[in-house]
Amino acid sequence: MTYLFHIVVCLVLVIFQTAVKPQVLFLGGIYDVLTAYIIYLGLFHRVREILPIILISGVIMDTISGGPMGLFLTTYLWLFLLTRGITRLINQDNLVLRFFIVGIGVVIQTGVYIGTTLLLGNATLFPAPTLNVALTQMLWALGTGAILVTFFRYIHGIWEVLLNTYFVRESAQGG
Amino acid sequence: MFSKKTVVIIGVFFLIIANILILSVISQRYPTSGPGGFTISLLAPFQEAIAGSSRFVKGLWRHYFNLVLVSEENDQLKKQLARAQEMKNGWVEARMANDRMRRLMDIGRDFSQELVYAEVIGRDPTAWFKTVIINKGYKDSVAVGMPVLVPEGIVGQIVDVSGRYAKVLLIVDQNSAVDALVQRTRARGLVKGEFADQCRLEFVLRKEDVQVGDAIVSSGLDNVFPKGLPIGKIKEVAAETSEMFYTLTVVPHVDFEKLEELLVLRTPMDVPPGDDK
Numbered sequence: 206m207t208y209l210f211h212i213v214v215c216l217v218l219v220i221f222q223t224a225v226k227p228q229v230l231f232l233g234g235i236y237d238v239l240t241a242y243i244i245y246l247g248l249f250h251r252v253r254e255i256l257p258i259i260l261i262s263g264v265i266m267d268t269i270s271g272g273p274m275g276l277f278l279t280t281y282l283w284l285f286l287l288t289r290g291i292t293r294l295i296n297q298d299n300l301v302l303r304f305f306i307v308g309i310g311v312v313i314q315t316g317v318y319i320g321t322t323l324l325l326g327n328a329t330l331f332p333a334p335t336l337n338v339a340l341t342q343m344l345w346a347l348g349t350g351a352i353l354v355t356f357f358r359y360i361h362g363i364w365e366v367l368l369n370t371y372f373v374r375e376s377a378q379g380g
Numbered sequence: 381m382f383s384k385k386t387v388v389i390i391g392v393f394f395l396i397i398a399n400i401l402i403l404s405v406i407s408q409r410y411p412t413s414g415p416g417g418f419t420i421s422l423l424a425p426f427q428e429a430i431a432g433s434s435r436f437v438k439g440l441w442r443h444y445f446n447l448v449l450v451s452e453e454n455d456q457l458k459k460q461l462a463r464a465q466e467m468k469n470g471w472v473e474a475r476m477a478n479d480r481m482r483r484l485m486d487i488g489r490d491f492s493q494e495l496v497y498a499e500v501i502g503r504d505p506t507a508w509f510k511t512v513i514i515n516k517g518y519k520d521s522v523a524v525g526m527p528v529l530v531p532e533g534i535v536g537q538i539v540d541v542s543g544r545y546a547k548v549l550l551i552v553d554q555n556s557a558v559d560a561l562v563q564r565t566r567a568r569g570l571v572k573g574e575f576a577d578q579c580r581l582e583f584v585l586r587k588e589d590v591q592v593g594d595a596i597v598s599s600g601l602d603n604v605f606p607k608g609l610p611i612g613k614i615k616e617v618a619a620e621t622s623e624m625f626y627t628l629t630v631v632p633h634v635d636f637e638k639l640e641e642l643l644v645l646r647t648p649m650d651v652p653p654g655d656d657k
Contacts, residue, residue: 222505223513237506268540269502271509271553318508322554334576338507 206372207254210364211246214357215262218242223269234341236311239266241346241353243281244310247288248297249358259285273321280317284310300351307350308343315339480641483531491606496520496644498528501545510553510573511536512639517544525604527645533610533633534558534598535642546644550636551611552577559602560611562588563595569628571596571611577636579612581628588626592617596630606645 218239226232239262246255263278270277288306295302319335382390484497498520502513516522518541528535528548536556540547549556556573560581567588569581584590594614600607616629 219505223502226505227503234507239505266505269513269547270504270506271511271539271547271549271555272506273555318506322508325555338575342507 206368208257210361211254211258212261214242214360215239215258215265219262219265219269234338235345235349236307236342237266237314238353239277239281240284240310240314241307241350242357243284244288244306244350245354245357247285248292248303248306248354249361252289255285272318273325276318276321280314283313283317287313303351303354304347305350307354308346310350311342311346312339315342477641484641484643486531491645494521494646496522496646497641498522498546498644499641500639510550510556510577510636511539512548512550514546514548514642514644515544516644517542517546519543521646522546522644523647526647527605527609529609529643529645530634530639530641532635533612534605535634535636535639537604538644548642551632551634552579552636557602558605558611559599560596561599562590562614563597564591565589565594568599568601569626571630574629577632578615579630579632581614581630582625584626584628586624586626590614590617590626590628 222238226235243255243259243262246258259281260278263275263281266277266281267274287310291302291306319339481497484495496516498514498516500512501515504511514522514528522538522541524538524541526538528537534551536548536550536553538546539549551558551571551573553573554575558571559568560571561568562581562584565588567584567590569584571579571581574580581596592614596611596613598605598607598609598611610633612630612632612634614628615631618627618629
């Protein structure tokens with residue numbers, strides 16, 4: 206059931222990014238919000254829960270986007286490794302960490318995108334619009350990253366409560 | 381001599397006659413003074429006050445109800461206005477969609493091959509890549525490699541197809557390339573996507589004559605886009621990049637932020653539309 210929850214959230218976020226975000230002008234510069242979800246998973250969930258979700262969401266994003274195949278999957282794996290590494294050093298509930306970690310994630314993601322594009326020889330080196338987009342995404346991440354991570358944790362908490370209330374009770378009654 | 385009963389009857393008769401006579405005499409005049417006038421003067425102010433109050437209360441009541449009715453009517457009129465505006469917006473949208481369709485149909489006449497009408501239903505999830513998802517797939521005979529157009533010019537090409545949907549790589553994506561010509565001088569080059577919804581025209585020899593404002597059209601040599609389709613116009617000529625080639629910035633005719641409906645051109649392509657040379 207937890208996997209189902211994560212997959213549904215990932216799908217909702219992908220749909221939001223592809224169908225809702227383009228309709229809302231002020232959201233045009235926002236970063237890939239799945240980044241925040243992957244970071245949330247990295248902070249608060251076990252590896253066996255996270256890896257299949259990273260695999261699924263990475264493949265979904267790779268197939269729906271115009272980027273080179275495997276780019277999102279690679280980025281999400283790096284983000285996961287980064288989050289795990291950081292949580293070894295700093296407590297996952299640290300507010301300063303929560304404030305900056307999505308921003309750091311977005312910087313890494315941007316670095317991977319630009320690096321890949323340069324490696325493939327398709328881009329001019331850092332034209333001004335690239336830097337504008339990167340900066341805008343960074344600011345969005347600093348402004349909303351901590352809120353999103355907290356929100357994801359909150360709705361997952363609600364899900365856990367519902368799960369325990371209904372499914373566990375039903376299975377107890379059935380037993 | 382007379383019975384008591386007869387006396388009573390006669391008495392009553394005379395009383396009635398006397399009463400009639402008195403009333404007929406009194407009713408012929410309107411007293412302006414005397415006890416009648418005094419009574420009226422005494423009572424009339426109270427009557428006037430009560431009548432006035434009554435009128436005031438009645439007026440208040442009537443106005444209150446009127447206000448309630450007017451308020452209700454106002455609410456209804458507001459609702460009707462909102463509905464009318466909604467309908468007007470719907471008609472304006474329908475008219476604009478109709479205009480767009482007509483223009484799409486118009487460009488459809490330039491081609492001998494079949495065109496598939498499609499709508500944009502999704503966009504790339506990140507700002508780094510430029511693709512759109514359309515609502516036509518292989519069940520609608522859409523296949524990978526087919527060119528996608530709008531009346532203003534080339535949009536891109538199909539890069540991925542499922543049953544009912546397909547992914548279009550826009551010409552402004554960094555992975556996109558279209559073989560192109562400068563329309564005025566027929567100088568050949570390759571239009572590649574750049575980041576900020578613009579393209580660059582590469583591999584145009586320096587010996588060629590190119591100017592800012594020159595129109596760029598597809599050459600047809602890439603076997604994807606038919607020859608002569610508009611792409612954009614030259615915005616900037618950068619001379620310092622290479623000794624052999626120009627690097628030209630091209631602004632596409634298509635506004636990729638406003639893509640709604642588009643046409644997929646089913647291959648094989650044959651007739652070059654509107655090629656003026």
